[in-house]
Each structure stands twice: as structure tokens, then as C-alpha cells.
Amino acid sequence: MPRPRTPQPPVRLRAARMLDVDKGELVAPGDLLIEGERIVEVAPAAVPPDTVEIDLGDLTLLPGLMDMEVNLLLGGPDHRSPLNPVQDDPAVRTLRAVANARRTLRAGFTTVRNLGLFVQTGGLLLDVALQKAVDLGWIDGPRVVPAGHAITPTGGHLDPTMFQAFAPHIMPLTVEEGIANGVDEVRKAVRYQIKHGARLIKVCASNGVMSHTGPAGAQQYSDEELRAIADEAHRAGRRVAAHCMGDRAIRAALDAGIDCIEHGFLASDETLDLMVERGTFLVATTYIADGMDVSKAAPELQAKAAEVFPLAKATIRLAIERGVRVACGTDAPAIPHGRNAKELIALVDRGMTPLAAIRAATTVAAELIEADDRGRLEPGLLADVIAVPGDPLTDIGVTEDVRFVMKGGQVYRRPPSPETGSL
Structure with a gap:
């Protein structure tokens, strides 16, 4: 079994856009509520009071x-x-x-x-x-x-x-x-x-x-x-x-x-x-x-x-x-x-x-791989989320410029900032 993790507060992940892979459309803004390792809501109307917000600015969210x-x-x-x-x-x-x-x-x-x-x-x-x-x-x-x-x-x-x-x-x-x-x-x-x-x-x-x-x-x-x-x-x-x-x-x-x-x-x-x-x-x-x-x-x-x-x-x-x-x-x-x-x-x-x-x-x-828990940004699926600049539907090359990586609700890469540098 995976080692027990200290319970983390919910995360609201926001960006300028996100890709609906099934519809083939960019949705603005990109807005996901994540609890634990899964996405629980898209474009939430309200979030729990202890939610941590990550605002990625002018980036596009994609599934991992x-x-x-x-x-x-x-x-x-x-x-x-x-x-x-x-x-x-x-x-x-x-x-x-x-x-x-x-x-x-x-x-x-x-x-x-x-x-x-x-x-x-x-x-x-x-x-x-x-x-x-x-x-x-x-x-x-x-x-x-x-x-x-x-x-x-x-x-x-x-x-x-x-x-x-x-x-x-x-x-x-x-x-x-x-x-x-x-x-x-x-x-x-x-x-x-x-x-x-x-x-x-x-x-x-x-x-x-x-x-x-x-x-x-x-x-x-x-x-x-x-x-x-x-x-x-x-x-x-x-x-x-x-x-x-x-x-x-x-x-x-x-x-x-x-x-x-x-x-x-x-x-x-x-x-x-x-x-x-x-x-x-x-x-x-x-x-x-x-x-x-x-x-x-x-x-x-x-x-x-x-x-x-x-x-x-x-x-x-x-x-x-x-x-x-x-x-x-x-x-x-x-x-x-x-x-x-x-x-x-x-x-x-x-x-x-x-x-x-x-x-x-x-x-x-x-x-x-017969995995129905990933590949889309939808409620109930694993919070495997990346962010790239621009519009990947017109320029696939932006997938080489990944600025943010989340896997299972954990952040492994985020854009650099003057305060923290890059993760």
C-alpha cells in the first residue's frame, strides 16, 4: 500500500483555458477543484473554506x-x-x-x-x-x-x-x-x-x-x-x-x-x-x-x-x-x-x-492500457494535469513547453516565480 500522506486541503487549479479532449474545444477559463488525488468538480460554483488556490495565469490545462x-x-x-x-x-x-x-x-x-x-x-x-x-x-x-x-x-x-x-x-x-x-x-x-x-x-x-x-x-x-x-x-x-x-x-x-x-x-x-x-x-x-x-x-x-x-x-x-x-x-x-x-x-x-x-x-x-481513470479533465478522474502556453489545437509544439505538472493531486512542476523560483 502507498505510504499514508498527511491530509492535504482541497486545491482549486485555475488557468486561462482548459482542453475538453472529447469535444475538441478549449474552455475558458480552466477551473478545477481537486480533493486528494482526484478531480471532484469542473468550474466549481463554491469551494471548501480551506481550499488552496493555484492560479497559473495565461496557460492552458491539459490532461497528463x-x-x-x-x-x-x-x-x-x-x-x-x-x-x-x-x-x-x-x-x-x-x-x-x-x-x-x-x-x-x-x-x-x-x-x-x-x-x-x-x-x-x-x-x-x-x-x-x-x-x-x-x-x-x-x-x-x-x-x-x-x-x-x-x-x-x-x-x-x-x-x-x-x-x-x-x-x-x-x-x-x-x-x-x-x-x-x-x-x-x-x-x-x-x-x-x-x-x-x-x-x-x-x-x-x-x-x-x-x-x-x-x-x-x-x-x-x-x-x-x-x-x-x-x-x-x-x-x-x-x-x-x-x-x-x-x-x-x-x-x-x-x-x-x-x-x-x-x-x-x-x-x-x-x-x-x-x-x-x-x-x-x-x-x-x-x-x-x-x-x-x-x-x-x-x-x-x-x-x-x-x-x-x-x-x-x-x-x-x-x-x-x-x-x-x-x-x-x-x-x-x-x-x-x-x-x-x-x-x-x-x-x-x-x-x-x-x-x-x-x-x-x-x-x-x-x-x-485499459485505464478509465485518466486521460480527461473530468470529475472522478485522477488529477493528472499539465499546463502549457498558448493553444495546443493550433500549435502542437507548445506541448514541448510544459510549465506545470500535477500527478494525483501533487504538484511536481510549477512556473517559476521571483519568490520561489521553479519547482
């Missing part, structure tokens, strides 16, 4: 944003060494995540999916530990939906020894750490993640741009293995997200009943239509086609990126046109933690309206 693909255990401070993913021990890696979590929250992202560890941990689910520390109030960070270890075949895209092209028997990894081959092993791997706190399952269904073991998009798990993973997860009430780029691999994932496709860079028109028909989510991570630094990658991987990234931009444009359910996800640290709003700007660049991009990071993301 959500990033559906991050890995807080990687990247962040002092990650210059390309061997960092295999040099950090679990303790250092967890401390790295503390810094990344704080940066992400201060950027206005109040919920994230931590989508699959792929490091040696001795079977520890570090993202579950991070989630617990955040929920208990020990550290500042977004609400974390952890996937535990990504399930991947030997040599698969999320086998960490593949990324560094290690020699045989260097850094052996276990089924508990996600390296699983065959139906029996993948079922065991899924069960282990769920037993120890994973709230969804991440599977590596295809090769990736940075894979040394074949072309981008090549299917890695067999159809039978993918079906077993989905079956095992669904029987436990967990959704499945698949790292998946190639068209055939995406079709296999859809046929297996997988709920969400990550990247989907090489999907055909017909496959996108099938995703619409089945209601499958797409987390396109499209900004990495613009902003991922591949300059230190091997020449063959740079060539692969030069070929795939333009195709990826075209695919998300088609997905948006066809009405695929696109949720916001960055693949941070493929782009740096704290720059998550770059994905919203990229989605608008690919054809989304600013409102649709905001929904991708609020209401659609909430649907993806």
Missing part, C-alpha cells in the same frame, strides 16, 4: 500525457558508452531509471508503459520495482505500466547479446530474463513475468532496424509461438504488445491475437485495413525516423535505417488516413528521455490534427 513505449532503465544520464546496456549492474540501472522517471514526469508525461527489459538482471523485474517505488511515493515519476522482460528468441531483436554481437556464451541469459525458444519456453517466460508483477507482455515478433541478425521486419517467432504467448497472457488478463516491423510478421501477430503493434514500419495497406477491422492499436514511434542518432551504429545498420525510416514515415501517414488506433509512444531512449512530446509533433507532421495527436497521448493511450 502518456507515452506507450519507453524504457526508463536505459539511456539518460552519462550513457555515452555504447556498452552501457551490458555494463550497468541492476542497482546502477535502477538508479538510472530514477533520473529518467523524474525527467519524463517533468516533461508532462504522467503515465508510461515501460515496454520490456532486455538486460541481464538475474530474473529481477526492475521496472516492476520502479513502479512500486513511484506508487509508494519514494521517488518522483510517472505512473508505470511494467512489462517485465521482453520475450524474445535467441538472437532476436531484443536479445541484448545480439546488439553487441557478443561471442558465444558471453553473458548467458535465462528464460526468466525473456530468452525463450519453443512453445513450452515462451509460456514459461510469460508466466514468470506475470507472476512477478508485469501488467502486460512485450514480445519480439520481428527483426528491427538495429538488428544484426537479418533484414528489418523478418519474422522471428513462429506463428505457433506467437499464439502461445498471446494465449498465456490473455488467460491471465494481460494484453500483449509486439515489437513488429515487417508486413508478414505483423499479419502473424494479428492472427495470434496480439493487441498492439509497436512500430509497424513496413505494414501494407491491406494489413493496416485489417488492424482497423480488428481494433488493433499501433504505437508508431514515428519520431525516431527523424530524431534517432544512428551515427555510431555499424555501417550496415545505418544503411538499413536509411532504407527503412522513409518507408516508416509513409506507413504512419497511411495508418492515420485509414483510421488505425494510433497511441503515442517514443521508444525513448531511442530519443532522449524528457523529449517525449517530439512524438506528438511528428504525428502532426505525418497528417494527424493536433487534437488527434493529443488524444493519441490521452484517451487512446488510456484505452490501450
